[in-house]
Amino acid sequence: MKETDFAKxxxxxxxxxxxxxxxxxxxxxKKQKYYVLEMFPYPSGTGLHMGHAHNYxxxxxxxxxxxxxxxxxxxxxxxxxxxxxxxxxxIKAKSHPKKFTEEAIANFIRQxxxxxxxxxxxxxxxxxxxxxxxxxxxxxxxxxxxxxVYRKKSPVNWCPKCNTxxxxxxxxxxxxxxxxxxxxxIKHLEQWFFKITHYADEIYEDxxxxxxxxxxxxxxxxxxxxKSEGAEIDFIINKEKxxxxxxxxxxxxxxxxxxxxxxxxxLMDIVTSEQxxxxxxxxxxxxxxxxxxxxxxxKEGVFTGAYASHPLTGEKIPVYAGNFxxxxxxxxxxxxxxxxxxxxxxxxKKYKLPIKYVVKPxxxxxxxxxxxxxxxxxxxxxFNGLQTAEAKEHIIKVLETKKLGKKVINFRLRDWLISRQxxxxxxxxxxxxxxxxxxxxxxxxxxxxxPEKIEFKGVSNPLLQYKPFLEAKCPxxxxxxxxxxxxxxxFVNSSWYxxxxxxxxxxxKIFDSAKANYWCPIDVYVGGxxxxxxxLIYFRFYTKFLRDLGLINFGEPARRLFNQGFLLGPDGERMxxxxxxxxxxxxxxxKYGIDVARLFLVSIASPDKDIMWSDEGIDGTFRFLKxxxxxxxxxxxxxxxxxxxxxxxxxxxxxxxEIENFKYNLAVIRLRELFESFEHESIAKSDFNLFIRLLSPxxxxxSEELWQIIGNKGFVSLAPWPEADEKKIDEKxxxxxxxxxKTVSDILNVLRIVDEKKGKANKVYVYVMPFxxxxxxxxxxxxxxxxxxxxxxxxxxxxxxxxxxxxKAKPGKPGIYVE
RNA sequence: GCAGAGGUAGCAAAGCGGUCAAAUGCGAGGGACUCAAGAUCCCUUCCUUCAGUAGGUUCGGAGGUUCGAAUCCUCCCCUCUGCACCA
Numbered sequence: 001m002k003e004t005d006f007a008k009x010x011x012x013x014x015x016x017x018x019x020x021x022x023x024x025x026x027x028x029x030k031k032q033k034y035y036v037l038e039m040f041p042y043p044s045g046t047g048l049h050m051g052h053a054h055n056y057x058x059x060x061x062x063x064x065x066x067x068x069x070x071x072x073x074x075x076x077x078x079x080x081x082x083x084x085x086x087x088x089x090x091i092k093a094k095s096h097p098k099k100f101t102e103e104a105i106a107n108f109i110r111q112x113x114x115x116x117x118x119x120x121x122x123x124x125x126x127x128x129x130x131x132x133x134x135x136x137x138x139x140x141x142x143x144x145x146x147x148x149v150y151r152k153k154s155p156v157n158w159c160p161k162c163n164t165x166x167x168x169x170x171x172x173x174x175x176x177x178x179x180x181x182x183x184x185x186i187k188h189l190e191q192w193f194f195k196i197t198h199y200a201d202e203i204y205e206d207x208x209x210x211x212x213x214x215x216x217x218x219x220x221x222x223x224x225x226x227k228s229e230g231a232e233i234d235f236i237i238n239k240e241k242x243x244x245x246x247x248x249x250x251x252x253x254x255x256x257x258x259x260x261x262x263x264x265x266x267l268m269d270i271v272t273s274e275q276x277x278x279x280x281x282x283x284x285x286x287x288x289x290x291x292x293x294x295x296x297x298x299k300e301g302v303f304t305g306a307y308a309s310h311p312l313t314g315e316k317i318p319v320y321a322g323n324f325x326x327x328x329x330x331x332x333x334x335x336x337x338x339x340x341x342x343x344x345x346x347x348x349k350k351y352k353l354p355i356k357y358v359v360k361p362x363x364x365x366x367x368x369x370x371x372x373x374x375x376x377x378x379x380x381x382x383f384n385g386l387q388t389a390e391a392k393e394h395i396i397k398v399l400e401t402k403k404l405g406k407k408v409i410n411f412r413l414r415d416w417l418i419s420r421q422x423x424x425x426x427x428x429x430x431x432x433x434x435x436x437x438x439x440x441x442x443x444x445x446x447x448x449x450x451p452e453k454i455e456f457k458g459v460s461n462p463l464l465q466y467k468p469f470l471e472a473k474c475p476x477x478x479x480x481x482x483x484x485x486x487x488x489x490x491f492v493n494s495s496w497y498x499x500x501x502x503x504x505x506x507x508x509k510i511f512d513s514a515k516a517n518y519w520c521p522i523d524v525y526v527g528g529x530x531x532x533x534x535x536l537i538y539f540r541f542y543t544k545f546l547r548d549l550g551l552i553n554f555g556e557p558a559r560r561l562f563n564q565g566f567l568l569g570p571d572g573e574r575m576x577x578x579x580x581x582x583x584x585x586x587x588x589x590x591k592y593g594i595d596v597a598r599l600f601l602v603s604i605a606s607p608d609k610d611i612m613w614s615d616e617g618i619d620g621t622f623r624f625l626k627x628x629x630x631x632x633x634x635x636x637x638x639x640x641x642x643x644x645x646x647x648x649x650x651x652x653x654x655x656x657x658e659i660e661n662f663k664y665n666l667a668v669i670r671l672r673e674l675f676e677s678f679e680h681e682s683i684a685k686s687d688f689n690l691f692i693r694l695l696s697p698x699x700x701x702x703s704e705e706l707w708q709i710i711g712n713k714g715f716v717s718l719a720p721w722p723e724a725d726e727k728k729i730d731e732k733x734x735x736x737x738x739x740x741x742k743t744v745s746d747i748l749n750v751l752r753i754v755d756e757k758k759g760k761a762n763k764v765y766v767y768v769m770p771f772x773x774x775x776x777x778x779x780x781x782x783x784x785x786x787x788x789x790x791x792x793x794x795x796x797x798x799x800x801x802x803x804x805x806x807x808k809a810k811p812g813k814p815g816i817y818v819e
Numbered sequence: 820g821c822a823g824a825g826g827u828a829g830c831a832a833a834g835c836g837g838u839c840a841a842a843u844g845c846g847a848g849g850g851a852c853u854c855a856a857g858a859u860c861c862c863u864u865c866c867u868u869c870a871g872u873a874g875g876u877u878c879g880g881a882g883g884u885u886c887g888a889a890u891c892c893u894c895c896c897c898u899c900u901g902c903a904c905c906a
Binding site: 329335 | 824830833838844845851860863870900901903904
């Protein structure tokens with residue numbers, strides 16, 4: 001077999017699948033649906049590399065498996081085609097991003113088809129097309145209607161390289177998510193926000209329902225959303241109520257100071273004239289600190305001169321301005337309980353403020369510093385003796401009756417800033433009218449289309465200078481108005497694409513609800529964990545919003561999430577062009593065929609682990625598949641045996657479970673073991689048919705070819721998945737197989753020793769227990785040992801056994817004689 | 820600092836209370852085939868021993884639970900990945 005043949009076979013079947021539309025699906029009430037989705041890619045100009053292939057392969061295996069199991073499998077693909085790289089390329093080439101994007105998409109599609117992925121291409125979505133993004137705009141208007149969109153001037157994250165603002169989620173450790181080396185700057189701008197916080201609680205709580213999501217992702221999301229239950233308590237400063245937020249209302253009797261954020265907009269309202277200069281100096285000093293050093297800063301504060309009165313004791317409590325209190329979380333002011341909070345303790349020590357213990361641990365412990373645990377209240381008036389949890393309830397209740405506080409839940413999650421000062425994104429459907437102000441574009445005027453004739457000259461958004469786009473009529477008064485030039489964050493596009501796949505050509509509606517409800521939610525969603533706090537939060541938010549609009553009847557987009565590991569280059573580094581370690585599918589495909597690569601990728605390790613490409617490793621997979629082909633071309637139809645049937649059915653059982661749990665690596669090992677048994681034993685054609693079906697999800701093209709060679713009709717990709725027949729599985733055959741392996745090595749060991757001591761032996765006699773006779777096949781042993789092997793039962797009177805070796809036989813360990 | 824994941828034979832990677840000296844692949848070595856090489860096939864690959872199927876020491880380190888631990892518990896060391904003052 002020539003090495004290039006695999007590639008040729010693959011082309012043949014890719015064409016056949018396409019011609020027969022093998023993977024296109026329709027809603028079918030009679031069949032159970034199954035929706036497998038891989039996160040769609042941004043079509044980058046550099047094309048698709050083996051890392052992408054790995055990702056899609058994982059989803060493809062699953063969808064092929066489910067399809068064979070008889071499910072009506074939706075497995076679509078599309079492109080997240082708005083984004084900066086295309087725009088930057090356009091600026092450089094003085095061209096249009098559409099050109100770059102569509103070239104890149106064409107390239108991606110070609111590459112994906114070469115991978116033999118079983119997509120229903122008829123459902124493809126491309127987010128840069130007006131027939132897609134008009135629905136982004138439509139959703140924007142719906143959110144606007146529901147009060148979930150607002151415009152606000154606020155401090156926002158600005159990436160100087162992207163020349164645009166970023167959402168909180170796109171700032172990673174103070175750097176831009178696209179530019180690891182670029183610090184994000186803070187700018188004060190008027191921007192559009194989606195009120196994702198409206199759903200904060202539900203997004204948080206519903207994580208509990210997502211049993212089949214990785215714990216890691218759920219934990220990251222919980223962390224990001226940061227739900228804290230506590231109380232808002234009023235302290236009176238200058239006869240005015242000032243709120244603080246605390247999760248520990250039970251420690252209220254331990255308050256010895258308050259700290260207001262140095263960035264608090266109303267800070268100066270409470271500062272006394274004597275302290276004014278000091279406070280101003282402090283605030284000024286803070287502003288001079290660079291953004292990156294902010295978190296390394298020591299806790300510092302300055303007395304404001306003001307005193308608050310304690311809501312329960314009436315005590316006078318000093319108010320400090322502090323650098324460690326966040327202005328935009330809670331109310332921007334906190335109570336200081338140094339006895340029970342590490343930070344407050346540090347602060348109190350520094351400024352010599354009193355420390356008052358009000359919670360005593362239940363078990364006697366020596367307290368040093370702050371005690372943050374739970375316990376029994378002391379020094380707390382009528383609340384003494386209560387446990388932390390009950391104390392919280394009681395104190396809140398008392399505060400509520402006095403109208404000095406209430407129970408509240410705070411979230412760390414902020415609203416989603418969606419404005420981007422860039423061209424290549426979904427235009428925000430808003431106009432600004434001198435008379436009417438901010439006016440949303442009516443639905444009937446959608447889509448607001450990005451101009452095609454526009455020129456790309458500089459770095460800033462060209463829409464700002466492009467009059468045909470800029471000049472609009474006010475939908476209200478029909479007077480002149482100016483169009484919004486900011487576009488939407490690309491994560492908007494990817495937040496609902498999975499729904500559009502269900503009805504991707506609908507030009508009347510965003511999608512047909514019945515269709516979406518049939519296919520969704522996604523049954524298995526495959527993608528990287530880097531989206532834990534980005535896409536995977538946004539699309540959960542969108543799903544809840546669209547449900548509340550009445551468009552869909554479910555609130556979670558994906559039942560199960562699978563995070564695949566990264567494919568690293570042969571050097572163990574992330575693949576990148578600059579490192580020169582990129583593995584391209586087309587290169588590998590030419591040498592081995594793509595099925596070899598696909599099978600190899602899932603053989604290396606469990607798909608959720610990071611794996612390293614190895615040029616030697618793939619040879620092993622190549623050898624295996626070549627062996628299968630040469631086996632078929634020399635195959636003699638024989639008779640099946642109970643032994644081989646047992647092996648087949650236990651393999652079916654295990655592989656089915658292993659694929660179900662994404663343990664592809666183990667499934668592949670089982671397949672190889674099964675095949676090895678075939679090489680040792682006589683099998684029937686039907687046995688081999690079962691093997692091809694098991695192989696098919698992993699090596700789909702080659703399996704089709706084998707299927708055909710063996711004389712089957714139709715696609716093996718659409719053949720039913722084998723069912724394990726438990727009755728045919730017999731443990732003793734597994735045991736026998738192990739014993740045979742052991743016997744082979746024992747025989748060879750004896751032969752070696754005899755060779756050394758007495759010279760060559762040429763015949764081998766094996767004495768087995770009578771009931772084991774059927775497990776030892778002399779043909780098989782002869783083949784493996786390379787010398788004629790005779791198998792006798794120990795009870796056989798006519799056996800050849802001059803040295804009485806038969807007496808050494810034990811169950812599973814036959815006696816051996818050589819001469 | 821806090822939280823999580825992990826450390827298994829030359830490498831990669833399964834195993835997660837007995838059936839474990841530990842699947843599988845790669846690499847390495849031996850053999851068969853061949854004039855030879857390659858391909859292919861068979862075998863070996865922790866150490867010792869040997870007409871055999873035995874013994875010894877292993878699964879980051881140190882203890883512990885158990886008749887029995889790579890697998891469970893405690894402490895320690897190392898690696899990775901998140902969150903970094905959210906009150």
